[in-house]
Amino acid sequence: MGRYDFRALRVRQSAKQLFDNRKITALPPWYEVVGNIPPAETLVRPVMRTPRTKGTKKPSRMFQPMPIKYPEDKLRSEFFGDHPWELARPRIILEDNGNDAKGWDWSRIVQPGKKLDGESVVQRQLWLMQNDNLTKEAAYDQARREFYHHRHLEDVQRRVAKEEALATGAYFGKGVLEIGMELEDQAYENWKAWAQKQIDIEKQNREQLYSGPVEKPDGAGLDDEELDEALDKMEDAIPAGGQGAIGGAAIHP
Amino acid sequence: MIIRQLVLRQGRRAATVQSLRPLKRFLSSEVDSIESSLQNSIKETHSIEAYINSQSSTLVPSIDPNTHATASTGPVSNSVVEDYQIYKQQKQLIGQLGSAIPAHYQPHTLLTNPPSPSDVTLELLLASEAHQGHATSLWNPANARYIHGIRQGIHIISLDVTAAHLRRAARVVTEVTRRGGLVLFVGTRAGQDRAVVKAAQLAKGCHLFERWIPGSITNGQQILGKCRTMVVNEKDEEIPGFEEQLYERAVLKPDLVVCLNPMENYVLLHECGLNQIPTIGIIDTNADPTWVTYPIPANDDSLRCVQVIAGVLGRAGEQGQKLRLQAAEKGVITYMPAKGLKFPDDKTALAAGEEDDIDFETLDVAAIDDLERMLETEDFSDVEDADDVAIGEGQMDKLDGPDGDVPNTMKNMAREDVQSTLEDARVQNQLPIEDDEDQLQKLSRMGFQSSHPQGSAEWQEEMTKYLKGSEIS
Incomplete structure (x- = not known):
């Protein structure tokens, strides 16, 4: 850590030393090649900021790369701030040959080979600001209007295409709402089945509670004679004023 | 298809439509009209046949007027060759119809037909995302001279520097292969295997797309000792009879290593440094450029970029091999023959054979x-x-x-x-x-x-x- 290993950059010198000291019998086949095509200079920091003039503060981050800025950046952030859902639309960012943008002409907002999206508005706005000398706001309004118009046309086109297809016998299957409702119904039916099962279990438990082996309460197993005998025995223990507040068996006949 | 046939059959008639025909049809009986239209369509078909025959060299089988089927032309008519001829002819006739589709990027072409060093342009590198580095916090300051600036939190690599370094590396590969050097292409990330193999095939080198076994160079006798080697002459034809001698020889070491993902292959690069083997590597903004002899600053995370670079270096190797074999045809050997080999049937070793040298x-x-x-x-x-x-x-x-x-x-x-x-x-x-x-x-x-x-x-x-x-x- 913190130390550089220059062995990779000095392969030629090391090979030469080995050869001179007879450690290897022949120079490797790349020896001349690396001599003719030497490795590039490395680890040299270019100065990224302008040098300090006298009396000014020394610029910080002198050797760090500078941010890259374009005039569109502000326009872009403004547009997507106003239309955040434009970012949710799928977009192709694959380049064909790197010259894709050279065929575009922003005097119109619609470009061949490019889908209409937020970037079109930004580029169109910039073009209007630069070529028609419109203010930023005016250019924004015009570009946006064109954008909305073409989006509307796209919607109409889509709707008409669907109608045509339906008229000629196309079948598109279930819609999103239908599928959603079906899923909801399915979930409800599942819940119903589950709830029915729970009720059944509950019922069984309750029945088990009452039908299980129950201990006989006192006196339950006595026949009439025994009962009378017992009552006679207890008669004296009961106060004349009836049952006490502590409670006890209701042995009144 | 139906529409096209309809146009083919009726188009000519529609072009030369006579105004009296509807009236005639109205007056004539139905059978007559059907008969006449049939005759008309047969005539049409014959005229189209004549037209097609005049356009192409092979004859179209004519239609029989009675059965309305194509006349049989013997047993050859159903052969695959004839069908293929008909297919080709039809393709020639109607292949150009329809809308023109502009050329688009096809990912497989970078593997099947890689670009050569002369095809390297800044546009190609831009399209293959060679300029995208890593997040600024991950950078290695040693790469400062390859970095163009900061955009949206990542470093952007200068494409002109990339192109210059790539061309330089391609020249190195060409020269080393021209001198009979062995080039090893290494790319051990997922998806790099096909590019690596293709490059190695072109440069007649070796490839590695799985793990580098540590010590394959420094401890090669143990790890690669069982690998088969052979003796070839200057025209790359194998010469048998050296198996005994080759068994005792030291294992092969590459003369040049091309590493497409240096971040994962530090051990390999370190071994190359220990053994004085020059290396070429794709250096992203988070990699250390001193690990390799010839850095190529580019995005090593983009498969498209890796394929472009591997393809260019493979093509460079192909060029070097071609030069070497051309020289061999003229009787010039551009490399030092292997030392210490005896020709199998001449043990005195002084009268050297085709490819061996004095022991x-x-x-x-x-x-x-x-x-x-x-x-x-x-x-x-x-x-x-x-x-x-x-x-x-x-x-x-x-x-x-x-x-x-x-x-x-x-x-x-x-x-x-x-x-x-x-x-x-x-x-x-x-x-x-x-x-x-x-x-x-x-x-x-x-x-x-x-x-x-x-x-x-x-x-x-x-x-x-x-x-x-x-x-x-």
Whole structure:
């Protein structure tokens, strides 16, 4: 850590030393090649900021790369701030040959080979600001209007295409709402089945509670004679004023 | 399809429609009209046949007027060849119809037909996302000179620097393969395998797309000892009979390593540094450029970029191999033949064969005397053929030159070879080496040549100049 290993950059010198000291019998086949095509200079920091003039503060981050800025950046952030859902639309960012943008002409907002999206508005706005000398706001309004118009046309086109297809016998299957409702119904039916099962279990438990082996309460197993005998025995223990507040068996006949 | 047939059949009739026809049809009976339209359509078909026959060389089978089927042309008519001819003919006729589709990026073409070093443009590198580095916090400040700026939190690599380094690396690969060097292509990330294999195929090198086994260079005898090697001649034809000798030889080491993902292959690059093997690597903004000899600053996370770079280097290797084989056709060997190999049926080893060289270890004192005699008499006829002399680039230029000194040069080189052999044999046998001769031989082995007689003042001057130059380099 913190130390550089220059062995990779000095392969030629090391090979030469080995050869001179007879450690290897022949120079490797790349020896001349690396001599003719030497490795590039490395680890040299270019100065990224302008040098300090006298009396000014020394610029910080002198050797760090500078941010890259374009005039569109502000326009872009403004547009997507106003239309955040434009970012949710799928977009192709694959380049064909790197010259894709050279065929575009922003005097119109619609470009061949490019889908209409937020970037079109930004580029169109910039073009209007630069070529028609419109203010930023005016250019924004015009570009946006064109954008909305073409989006509307796209919607109409889509709707008409669907109608045509339906008229000629196309079948598109279930819609999103239908599928959603079906899923909801399915979930409800599942819940119903589950709830029915729970009720059944509950019922069984309750029945088990009452039908299980129950201990006989006192006196339950006595026949009439025994009962009378017992009552006679207890008669004296009961106060004349009836049952006490502590409670006890209701042995009144 | 139906519409096209309809247009084909009825189009001509529609073009020459007569205004009276509807009226006639109205007046005539239905059968008549059907009959006439049938006749009409047969006529149409015949005229189309004639048109097609006039356009193309192969005849279209004509329609029978009674059965309305194509006339049978014998057993050949149903053959695959004829069907194919018809298919081709139809394609030629109607293949151009429809809308024109502009050329688009096809990912497989980078693998099936990789770009060559001359195809490297900034647009190609831009389209393959070679400019995208890593997040600024991950950077290695050693890469500052390859970085163009910061955009949306990531470093952007300068594409002009990338292109320059890529071309330089391609030249290195070309030159090394031209001198018979073995190039190893390494790309161990997922998805890099096909690019690596393709590049190795083009450059006739080796490839590695799985894990680098640590020690494959530093401890190669243990790890790669079982691998098969073979002896080939200068035209890359295998020569059998060396198996016994090859079994005892040291394993092969690459002469150049191309690493497409240096971040994961530090061990490999370290071993190359230990063994004086130059390396080429794709250096992203988070990698250390001192790990490799020739960095190519580019995005190593984009498969498209990796495929472009591997393809370019593979094509460069292909070019180098082509140059080497072309030179071999002319009888010039651009590399040093392998040392220490004996031709299987000639154990004395002095009369060298096609591809092998003199074995130093087996030279005894008598053989040294023999060599000395040869040096004195300048008779090298029984040492080597002119074809077998391995020469460097500058020497080859001399050979190709029109000044007619070819035999002389050959002789010089043969002398040089014998001298160096002699010296090595002396070292092997621990014989004393004469001091002045030692200096001379060292010079000659370093490639020093002079037109002046040896020992003269001019010769001395040139020698000191040459020595100085080689010290600096």
